[in-house]
Amino acid sequence: MSFRRLPDILLRQGSLLALVGGMAVLVLVIGFVIHESRIPPGPDTSLAGFLFLDRWDPTGEPPLLGVGHAWMATLMVVGLAVAMATPLALIIGIFLAEVAPPTVRNVAEPILQLLAGIPAVVYGFVGYATLVPFMEHWLPTGETLFCASAVLALMVLPFIAATAAEAFSLVAGELRLGGLALGVSRWYTFTRITLRKAAPGVLAGVILGVGRGMGETLAVLMLAGNSPAFPEGFFSRGQPITALIATDLGEAAINSDRYHALFSAGLLLMCMVIVINSFVIWLKQHFLRYERH
């Protein structure tokens, strides 16, 4: 009797254990980052200096540990990348869900997923070898925040497009057919019925894109110039938070002010992702409320 129920028990306990284990690792990682963070990072740095005013110059005398340039660069790069990728991704999603014949769809969807799987360094290198020299026809250096954004847009595009296409195709066929049966145009059906129904899914895709873009390190490090300067515009150089941490952590002695500053920058990045995602989730709920009858 109890023997026959063994697989059941194993499965239940096992999945619970996996869940608790996964959660524990997550909590420990976040806990460690919080534990190693000091805001401000040292006695010689003020809170305003760390977040906004100071330069990043840990080897100068006295050392300056400001990350204002970095979070600004992160916001600019990811903001522009998602702004460029989202409309394109929507068009791809519409095409795949509404226009494309099944054969095209069967080829295009796996290709999109394949694109999402290409390693960041490959994107970074291709951008470095093509886009950077191209931009140098007009600019003193091709490495700019714009360059990083353009390549990052390509990287987040498949995430948003694939999620959007799926969201569109999940909208019930009878709703769409109902719209068409009422004699309205395909465009009207799409904007008034399909797009509204699919909006939460599309926003989920945007969240994925933002998360991926915020955490992206190597491509932006190669393409943004890795200059610890406060960005003056999209065509100037900069150093997103991830690039700052990757560049400096190797040289930061454990428990030095510089080390704590880098962990604090990591914590700041985490908070930024959480705030932006919460905002998008809030938007999504707003849409959902609209949908309820």
Add this chain to the structure above:
Amino acid sequence: MRPLVRVVVTLSLFAAIGVQAQELRIGGSTTSLPIISSCSADFMEKYPTWDKADASLAKAPTVIYVTGGGSGFGVNGLINGTIDLGMVARDLKESEIKELGAPVIKRFARDAVAIASAVKSPLSKVKQNFTTEELAAIFSGKIEKLSQIDKRLPAKPIVLLTRDAAGGVTEIFQQRVMKDERLSASRLQFPSTAGLIKKIETSDTAIAFVSAGAVGKDSKARVYAVDGVQPTQENIVAGTYTLSRPLIIVARANPSRQVQLFLDFVLGECQATVKELGFVPVVAVK
């Protein structure tokens, strides 16, 4: 009572190391780390057992451990007996020499910074030499356009290239050239010297400071004299080219035969490795 215990413990530590003298422990400067670890790998390959290096030694396997830890550890580890050889990326202080009591000090390489641009850069035609003051003004961003260096040059913005803070060259440049000035924030930081060289070879407006050994003779990049002195191997070793620092390896007084053999190897065969890794060897290498 307490100090006595400490002395006994330290003495027994020394004794323990004396017994297992078949192993060499090396630690210190991370700048020297790639050179010395590559050298010790070659040494162990050439002499798998100590008697192969010197017939008077026992037939015990050659084991050399190399770790980083920084120049400070290179000295302190030697003083407290944790390591047999310390790597230090500067000259020893008087107090350190006193504490070590007549240590054996060998300069095995120099780490030097050279100012570089592309051969095709317009700068290359009008400039052969920079003064330290000029360099501080350029790299702090006070001079922004090529035309401010020389009137014959176009009024294009200067692009500054540097290694990231991990490169030892940044430290030398900050101390010898920048002094109290800060490096311009708009400089491009490269994670590797090879990447930097690639970039400078193709740029008309870029100026960089790089490891002196990194710019080869056939390179499309060239180096400049600083305060009238060319960064040649002779000038760097003689110390007339000031943007450099010695890489030294230190042993306690009366080193063991094994330590002596390794030091000879570093100053002999290993000099080719020094050059290969972009540093300046102390003896001429073919």
